[in-house]
Amino acid sequence: MDGDTPETTPAALPRTAEVAAFLAARMCHDFISPASAIVSGLDLLDDPSAQDMKEDAMNLIAGSARKLTDLLSFTRVAFGASASAETFDPRELHKLAQGVFNHMRAQLDWQVDASAVNKPAARLLMNLAQMGGAALPTGGTATIRAVAEGASIAIAVEAVGPRARLRPEVLRGLAGEGLGDGLHGHWVQAYYVHLFTTDAGGRIFADVGDERVTFAATVPA
Numbered sequence: 001m002d003g004d005t006p007e008t009t010p011a012a013l014p015r016t017a018e019v020a021a022f023l024a025a026r027m028c029h030d031f032i033s034p035a036s037a038i039v040s041g042l043d044l045l046d047d048p049s050a051q052d053m054k055e056d057a058m059n060l061i062a063g064s065a066r067k068l069t070d071l072l073s074f075t076r077v078a079f080g081a082s083a084s085a086e087t088f089d090p091r092e093l094h095k096l097a098q099g100v101f102n103h104m105r106a107q108l109d110w111q112v113d114a115s116a117v118n119k120p121a122a123r124l125l126m127n128l129a130q131m132g133g134a135a136l137p138t139g140g141t142a143t144i145r146a147v148a149e150g151a152s153i154a155i156a157v158e159a160v161g162p163r164a165r166l167r168p169e170v171l172r173g174l175a176g177e178g179l180g181d182g183l184h185g186h187w188v189q190a191y192y193v194h195l196f197t198t199d200a201g202g203r204i205f206a207d208v209g210d211e212r213v214t215f216a217a218t219v220p221a
Contacts, residue, residue, distance in 0.1 A: 013178050022188035037064035070099030078126035088122040097129040106136035109143040120200035120219045121153045127193045128215045132159040135213040157215040164211045174206050
């Protein structure tokens, strides 16, 4: 290699405190938009000169409150400990995922063939479903599948639609690599998924094709 050309080194992996800070920032980013919209609606209700917009204000408050509630319920399972639960009913997970997709352009196709899943599988289903929807910025369908195969649970998410894409930082995070260039909000979710999947003894992969993004993962049952 030419001595004047700097070597490319992989981005350093963050410390636990940094990952926690990035996750907190990511969640605050998700919550601030509907929370701010609720405040804006309340301000309209209090404005004497905007009484003709009272119905619009109430609709804004109601819709934003639903979005905030859906995100909080989803985040409790996707990122939190979710109380002491160690197993989850896929039907309840479907409701949580659908709540998030109600505020996305993409559609959710839930095809989970399992009576119950453990905590790592539940977190995978939630995070990969959200990442699949986010990979379809102009719409499409994210199909979520999970099936028990012997001692493992296999999960596949296929996001199909025009302009389907996956940011490079998401691919780096899923591979367990540092952020490098890019947005930490997208990277940290993928890196978090890598951490809890590998901690559980599982594996995760991602593939980007023509108008298609696919995630595949396995975790012990």
